[in-house]
Amino acid sequence: MAASLIKDLQSAIGVKYVLHAPEDLLVYEYDATIERGLPEAVVLPETTEEVAAAVRVAKRHGVPVTARGAGTGLSGGAIPCEGGIVLVTARMDRILKLDPANRLAVVQPGVINLDVSRAAAPHGLYFAPDPSSQKACSIGGNVAQNAGGPHTLRYGSTVNHVLGLEIVTPDGDIVTLGGETLGVPGYDLTGLVVGSEGTLAIVTAVVVRLLPRAPATITLLAVFDEVREASEAVSAIIAAGVLPAALEMIDDKTMQAVEPFVNAGYPPDAGAALLIEVEGLEEETSEQAEAVRATCEASGAREIRIGMSPEEREKLWAGRKGALGALGRLAPSYYILDGVVPRTRLPDVLSGIYEACERYDIPVANVFHAGDGNLHPNLMFDDRVPGASERVLELGEEIMRLCVDAGGSITGEHGVGSEKRNYMSWIFSDDDLTVMARVKSAFGADERFNPGKIFPTSKGCGEVSSRMKAAIARIGPDAYV
Amino acid sequence: MVHQVTVLTELQSIISAEDVRPGSDEFAVDGIAPQAVVRPATVEAAAAVIGHANATRLAVIPIGGKQRRGPGNVPTRYDIALDVTALHAVVEYEPGDLTITCGAGITLGDLRKATAAAGQMVAFDPEIADEATVGGVLAADLWGPSRVSLGGPRDFTIGLRVITGDGLITRAGGRVVKNVAGYDLCKLYVGSLGTLVVITEATFKVQPLPKATRDLAFTAGSAAEACGIASESLMRGLSLRSVVVTRADERWRLDITLAGSEAAVERSARELASLAGDRGQETGDRDERADERPIGVRISALPSELPSLLEGLPTDARFLAYPTLGVVRMRLRDEGELPPLVAMGALIEDAPPEVKRGIDVFGPEPPSSAAGGLMRSIKAQLDPNGVLSPGRFVGRL
Numbered sequence: 001m002a003a004s005l006i007k008d009l010q011s012a013i014g015v016k017y018v019l020h021a022p023e024d025l026l027v028y029e030y031d032a033t034i035e036r037g038l039p040e041a042v043v044l045p046e047t048t049e050e051v052a053a054a055v056r057v058a059k060r061h062g063v064p065v066t067a068r069g070a071g072t073g074l075s076g077g078a079i080p081c082e083g084g085i086v087l088v089t090a091r092m093d094r095i096l097k098l099d100p101a102n103r104l105a106v107v108q109p110g111v112i113n114l115d116v117s118r119a120a121a122p123h124g125l126y127f128a129p130d131p132s133s134q135k136a137c138s139i140g141g142n143v144a145q146n147a148g149g150p151h152t153l154r155y156g157s158t159v160n161h162v163l164g165l166e167i168v169t170p171d172g173d174i175v176t177l178g179g180e181t182l183g184v185p186g187y188d189l190t191g192l193v194v195g196s197e198g199t200l201a202i203v204t205a206v207v208v209r210l211l212p213r214a215p216a217t218i219t220l221l222a223v224f225d226e227v228r229e230a231s232e233a234v235s236a237i238i239a240a241g242v243l244p245a246a247l248e249m250i251d252d253k254t255m256q257a258v259e260p261f262v263n264a265g266y267p268p269d270a271g272a273a274l275l276i277e278v279e280g281l282e283e284e285t286s287e288q289a290e291a292v293r294a295t296c297e298a299s300g301a302r303e304i305r306i307g308m309s310p311e312e313r314e315k316l317w318a319g320r321k322g323a324l325g326a327l328g329r330l331a332p333s334y335y336i337l338d339g340v341v342p343r344t345r346l347p348d349v350l351s352g353i354y355e356a357c358e359r360y361d362i363p364v365a366n367v368f369h370a371g372d373g374n375l376h377p378n379l380m381f382d383d384r385v386p387g388a389s390e391r392v393l394e395l396g397e398e399i400m401r402l403c404v405d406a407g408g409s410i411t412g413e414h415g416v417g418s419e420k421r422n423y424m425s426w427i428f429s430d431d432d433l434t435v436m437a438r439v440k441s442a443f444g445a446d447e448r449f450n451p452g453k454i455f456p457t458s459k460g461c462g463e464v465s466s467r468m469k470a471a472i473a474r475i476g477p478d479a480y481v
Numbered sequence: 482m483v484h485q486v487t488v489l490t491e492l493q494s495i496i497s498a499e500d501v502r503p504g505s506d507e508f509a510v511d512g513i514a515p516q517a518v519v520r521p522a523t524v525e526a527a528a529a530v531i532g533h534a535n536a537t538r539l540a541v542i543p544i545g546g547k548q549r550r551g552p553g554n555v556p557t558r559y560d561i562a563l564d565v566t567a568l569h570a571v572v573e574y575e576p577g578d579l580t581i582t583c584g585a586g587i588t589l590g591d592l593r594k595a596t597a598a599a600g601q602m603v604a605f606d607p608e609i610a611d612e613a614t615v616g617g618v619l620a621a622d623l624w625g626p627s628r629v630s631l632g633g634p635r636d637f638t639i640g641l642r643v644i645t646g647d648g649l650i651t652r653a654g655g656r657v658v659k660n661v662a663g664y665d666l667c668k669l670y671v672g673s674l675g676t677l678v679v680i681t682e683a684t685f686k687v688q689p690l691p692k693a694t695r696d697l698a699f700t701a702g703s704a705a706e707a708c709g710i711a712s713e714s715l716m717r718g719l720s721l722r723s724v725v726v727t728r729a730d731e732r733w734r735l736d737i738t739l740a741g742s743e744a745a746v747e748r749s750a751r752e753l754a755s756l757a758g759d760r761g762q763e764t765g766d767r768d769e770r771a772d773e774r775p776i777g778v779r780i781s782a783l784p785s786e787l788p789s790l791l792e793g794l795p796t797d798a799r800f801l802a803y804p805t806l807g808v809v810r811m812r813l814r815d816e817g818e819l820p821p822l823v824a825m826g827a828l829i830e831d832a833p834p835e836v837k838r839g840i841d842v843f844g845p846e847p848p849s850s851a852a853g854g855l856m857r858s859i860k861a862q863l864d865p866n867g868v869l870s871p872g873r874f875v876g877r878l
Contacts, residue, residue, distance in 0.1 A: 183781040188672060429652070439669070
């Protein structure tokens with residue numbers, strides 16, 4: 001029962017770091033999605049041993065554990081769908097080791113993504129994964145979701161930058177996977193745990209690879225009259241043999257929303273813009289920038305701006321980075337989708353998305369990683385209007401179908417979470433999912449770590465368990481607003 | 482042991498009789514010849530064979546181009562060689578998507594030809610003949626010197642079609658370059674030495690062929706100097722494709738391949754020449770006498786530890802060191818040279834069966850018991866009856 005659970009957690013990690021008052025729990029019922037789920041207890045351990053102790057208490061009491069980093073996730077990954085314990089890594093925020101000679105760092109999961117690059121900067125190094133939330137999101141969350149970002153196009157996702165992990169298993173065992181050197185023998189459990197969304201293990205330390213900063217970077221902004229021209233230019237750039245570090249698209253709706261804030265200089269009547277970044281030796285970047293410029297012009301770009309200095313480049317990026325914040329002004333709520341299509345299908349799938357949104361009469365703004373075909377349509381709506389959320393979810397599902405029908409995937413970097421678990425069967429057969437479930441059971445995970453995520457289920461997240469109903473009854477309906 | 486005639490007859494009742502042959506030394510692994518060789522024409526036929534093996538507890542080892550059968554421990558059993566070379570088609574290739582899907586039986590040579598026609602490449606460069614198959618290279622996670630710039634097979638494999646030990650045909654990953662839907666089982670399968678699944682099809686990221694490449698070689702006064710030049714050129718962002726340190730007699734040698742645009746390669750070459758100082762460039766090819774030595778071992782270290790590790794090796798040692806990765810591959814004349822290297826954490830990458838019998842090629846220390854336990858559980862889940870390459874992997878899985 002709940003009181004003994006709290007008591008056992010308190011003796012495992014200290015009274016101060018176990019939250020159980022209804023008003024404290026409410027803070028941990030959400031992440032950056034529209035899902036909600038209330039935990040019975042929140043723990044904030046400081047050490048690996050405390051994580052293991054809390055997990056063992058959870059096991060003894062038969063309650064699930066959901067790990068939470070900074071709560072910036074976009075697929076419901078940190079929502080305790082079935083109540084239980086939310087384990088917050090915020091206090092595990094130390095960089096344990098910075099080893100510039102070997103271009104690696106060992107960090108705790110609560111370290112903020114950008115802080116790793118800041119710490120490495122004096123040595124000319126940085127941590128490559130750069131999700132848009134990098135000022136706020138944690139490395140543990142990046143590992144759980146296999147986070148991406150604009151520069152994934154050239155440098156890969158989080159998994160390509162993790163050498164080893166320390167994890168706590170659902171049984172409460174502390175296990176080291178991989179390490180600081182390459183070629184630790186055995187199955188690549190590090191690569192498996194990255195992106196497993198907290199369902200196999202809780203990560204308590206991460207060995208990350210650091211990359212040398214490129215000597216030269218050039219950023220280009222190419223403005224087009226039509227979205228189709230811009231999306232065709234994406235494939236043309238790749239066909240020209242250029243692999244940019246980043247290749248982003250910003251559509252008209254986004255530019256119109258961003259311009260009043262950022263003064264990025266977007267023309268009010270432009271249809272779309274591409275933001276392209278090339279990196280390397282000066283000689284190579286200037287050649288590539290020239291190739292990109294020529295290709296964009298041939299694809300119909302009406303204006304191309306080039307940023308060489310850090311200040312100029314920052315200005316060109318400002319519109320992209322400020323996009324989500326600006327979109328927030330257009331409507332009370334927005335729903336960010338994350339789908340992937342083969343790059344060459346981008347023009348058709350984008351047309352399909354605009355057509356579907358028009359049919360639903362729901363405004364959409366597209367700002368996304370065009371270079372790797374990773375779409376992020378933002379659907380804007382007012383969740384106070386009865387039925388609006390349902391229609392938006394329905395439209396989101398239709399857009400995901402477009403991606404899958406084009407040979408793509410239901411998520412490129414946000415994860416499956418609870419949001420897309422029922423779309424998994426669109427891209428994986430029953431046998432494919434069976435094998436994933438077997439791997440999960442090999443970790444002894446059952447439903448003990450982050451239940452309700454990744455795998456299809458008929459249950460809804462936030463569809464409250466009996467334990468959670470009791471918790472809600474305690475705070476009363478008025479508190480739940 | 483099941484009688485060979487029975488094995489053959491049963492297999493012939495499952496797939497086309499002409500795809501089943503008696504086993505031979507040609508398909509031997511570590512000196513053990515199988516009772517039967519099957520060369521299924523389809524993935525479904527391959528799955529039927531594995532399903533049959535699972536039901537009758539026959540041990541199956543997937544065989545590709547037969548270029549490298551030394552990795553892993555000596556198998557505990559080996560009844561059926563599953564020759565995947567009939568599954569060699571390019572299934573889908575859209576250069577604009579920078580992805581290619583092909584059968585596991587395609588050779589590296591044919592894959593290179595297919596992509597080169599579109600000015601592209603898959604970043605495989607293990608030191609192995611063109612006849613090696615993609616499936617074998619993935620199963621053994623064979624990587625080469627370009628790993629420093631382009632990553633290893635796990636980094637560019639984005640999708641796999643595989644058959645589990647109980648005969649399920651399943652997919653992992655997908656066909657798009659960025660994808661986080663579900664567990665990334667590709668990571669688990671690559672490097673699993675045929676002990677979890679049989680790989681039948683793979684999708685890779687491809688990339689543009691470099692506009693220019695150049696091979697350079699420098700003399701260095703010490704291992705530290707050679708490794709230092711390598712590290713400095715990496716930090717400067719020079720257009721490195723690969724970096725290898727070797728020693729012939731008393732001379733240290735640094736081989737660097739540059740790749741990129743003409744201008745970038747030219748500038749990188751200039752900077753490297755000044756980094757290497759007046760010691761001058763090497764001419765002539767690298768000493769390849771090492772290849773005659775029968776035992777291959779691999780030592781992993783932190784890059785910063787590499788110089789002292791290399792300086793400590795006997796002067797007649799034959800090795801390739803990857804200084805920026807912290808890995809040394811070494812060839813040995815006989816097993817007498819093994820003990821001090823094994824004590825340093827060396828793994829045996831390939832060796833004749835008489836050397837491998839009785840030892841664990843992955844080293845005397847099992848992986849930490851907890852990680853080993855997870856590996857054992859995963860093996861039990863994907864190959865419940867232990868019919869896939871039994872005994873070859875870490876911990877004799």
